[in-house]
Amino acid sequence: xxxxxxxxxxxxxxxxxxxxxxxxxxxxxxxxxxxxxxxxxxxxxxxxxxxxxxxxxxxxxxxxxxxxxxxxxxxxxxxxxxxxxxxxxxxxxxxxxxxxxxxxxxxxxxxxxxxxxxxxxxxxxxxxxxxxxxxxxxxxxxxxxxxxxxxxxxxxxxxxxxxxxxxxxxxxxxxxxxxxxxxxxxxxxxxxxxxxxxxxxxxxxxxxxxxxxxxxxxxxxxxxxxxxxxxxxxxxxxxxxxxxxxxxxxxxxxxxxxxxxxxxxxxxxxxxxxxxxx
Numbered sequence: 313x314x315x316x317x318x319x320x321x322x323x324x325x326x327x328x329x330x331x332x333x334x335x336x337x338x339x340x341x342x343x344x345x346x347x348x349x350x351x352x353x354x355x356x357x358x359x360x361x362x363x364x365x366x367x368x369x370x371x372x373x374x375x376x377x378x379x380x381x382x383x384x385x386x387x388x389x390x391x392x393x394x395x396x397x398x399x400x401x402x403x404x405x406x407x408x409x410x411x412x413x414x415x416x417x418x419x420x421x422x423x424x425x426x427x428x429x430x431x432x433x434x435x436x437x438x439x440x441x442x443x444x445x446x447x448x449x450x451x452x453x454x455x456x457x458x459x460x461x462x463x464x465x466x467x468x469x470x471x472x473x474x475x476x477x478x479x480x481x482x483x484x485x486x487x488x489x490x491x492x493x494x495x496x497x498x499x500x501x502x503x504x505x506x507x508x509x510x511x512x513x514x515x516x517x518x519x520x521x522x523x524x525x526x527x528x529x530x531x532x533x534x535x536x537x538x539x540x541x542x543x544x545x546x547x548x549x550x551x552x553x554x555x556x557x558x559x560x561x562x563x564x565x566x567x568x569x570x571x572x573x574x575x576x577x578x579x580x581x582x583x584x585x586x587x588x589x590x
Contacts, residue, residue, distance in 0.1 A: 314523070314548050316583060317343035317369035318576075319564040325571040330360045337364030339577050340587070345370040345562045348378070350401065354408035361409070368411040369560040370453070370488075370522055373402035375417050384417025386441075387434040387466050399441045403448040413451040413521060415488055416441060418466040430466055431476075439480055446484040453488035453521045458496035461531075468497055470510055477519050486521025489514065490564065491544055495528040508540055511547040516555060523548060526565035533568060535582035545586060 318336035320329060327335055329352055336344050343366050349357060361368055376382030376394065385395040402414045416438065421430050438454070445452045456473050457465045467473055473487045495507050514520055525544070527537035534541035551557065563583075569575035 314545060314561045315342045317345045317560045317562045319345050319562050321347040322564050322566055323576045326573060330356060333360045333364055337366055339580055343367040343369040343560055347372045348374060350405060354405060358409045368409050370413050370415060370562060371406055371411045372415045374398040383462055383465060384419035386416055386437050387419040387430040395437050399444055403444060403450055406450050407448055413453055415453045415455055420464040421466045435476060442482045442485040451521055452485050455488035455490055456493055458493045460496055470494060470498060470514060474514060474519050487519050488522045489520050490524040492526035492528055492531055495539055508543040508547050511544050515551045522559055524562040524564045531565050533565060533579045533582055536568060
């Protein structure tokens, strides 16, 4: 049975960051994840999570200058030192808060740039980062992201991500399979069957380290829009039972009620329905 993690960067936006952990625990989540928690003291983050009896499922490595439009450093020319610093900082923070995995953003491919050269830099840096992660006993993930949300993102398709992980061939590097991004890229919007097929194709390979979920196309709760969320979760559950996969499904969506009191909680009917049948 999949374990669900509340993405603290998306859910409970009406609350201060650490209070979102308490809210997630009250709503029955088993874990939490977030984008960039580096302004939050590690000890405070870990204490609040442990106090709620939760686990940290995932954090993102620093992405570079987010406000200036950077979306990761792994493929950018001339940023090797910055990338290494970001990985070292991420692994230290992950270890400090007890996160078993770190998502490494690929970065943007500028218009007219050499894609082959960018991919070569990306793979070379991922090999180095995976070595550091292995020493820290932390798993790295890479995630295809759709061009509607992040135009120009280097890595957009599941087959590309799986090919990279397979080529690098180390156990501490996996694919982060976000079902929302899958649906936006690798099938017509609302084609939930395509997403279920992707889960069935890739989860048995052993290369999937983490899932995330959101409704398509508006990135609200999974039960809003065309995503076959029940089919996808059933596929994960069925395959996990035979393969021993014991990862997480991160709930990375914008609550449809927005930043209002209990807005996130009111939208969790889909999760309660799933848990009542699982």
